[in-house]
Amino acid sequence: MVRESTDIVSIELAGPRGEPLPPWEPGAHIDVQLVTRQQRQYSLCGDPADRSTYRIAVLREEFSRGASMYVHDYLRVGRTVHAGTPRNLFPLLSSERYLLLAAGIGITPILPMARALAERGAHWSLNYAVRDGAQFPFQAELDALGDRVTVNAPDRAGRLDLAQFLAEPRPGTAVYCCGPARFTDAVEEAMAAWPRGGLHLERFEPKIGVTRPNEPFTVRCVRSEVTVDVPAELSMLKALEIAGVAVPGSCLRGVCGSCAVTVLGGEPEHRDSLTSDEHSATMYPCVSRSLTPSLEIDV
Known part of the structure; x- marks a missing residue:
């Protein structure tokens, strides 16, 4: 752990047996689960060529949901955290x-x-x-x-x-x-x-936007051959979970991208902070809903 500034600490994570870590490219992030059972997403800011460690950095936020204060006040060298495989929703694409x-x-x-x-x-x-x-x-x-x-x-x-x-x-x-x-x-x-x-x-935080009131809709999971009713008071992700349809989820705020599903039919209402094309067939069911009475997804 290195104090990078008055309110930012960088942390190097290594496998407990010194094993090589999965590769990553600039723009990638990992999910980190702390002893508090809170799971947060942190960008990798080290060297992709170094397969022995991942480096992340955490800002101390007094009004956070608790994870940043735990990292700064209680996390110490030698303790164990659980980290997911790198995901990259922010890749460095080719350009002039x-x-x-x-x-x-x-x-x-x-x-x-x-x-x-x-x-x-x-x-x-x-x-x-x-x-x-x-x-x-x-x-x-x-x-x-x-x-x-x-x-x-x-x-x-x-x-x-x-x-x-x-x-x-x-x-x-x-x-x-x-x-x-x-x-x-x-x-x-x-x-x-x-x-x-x-x-x-x-x-890092959801984009604030204006959405229409929640309406119930139906989701047909094509590969699972399951149809799920999504009531107005539940997120699509939660309704899928209750129905036993496995879709991963982490931030639950439309920021991390872990719950991405592909829409095969119907029109999604994108409420996430990742989508730049309103016609995108990728949706994030932790926050997004449907503009049509039903959706078909590739799950």
């Missing part, structure tokens, strides 16, 4: 150029991306918004990446004015962004005139 944007703890998935792009010799730059230019996580690693990294802080390069910085679309540029909701929402708003598909976001 890359603009990486991060704020606060949002640097965790972005840092491995920056290192990978530097190793490839790609055309890239990173802007990292922090409150204190003298105290931020992974400072030595970011400084080692050279002048392609700009630390936006009042005492460094100044505050990052997203509206001005992103006002003009940059053709051929893929933007990867992670940070608190206020930051990611501002980036999304500033890029309204950019070509569709250029922005890739990872959110």
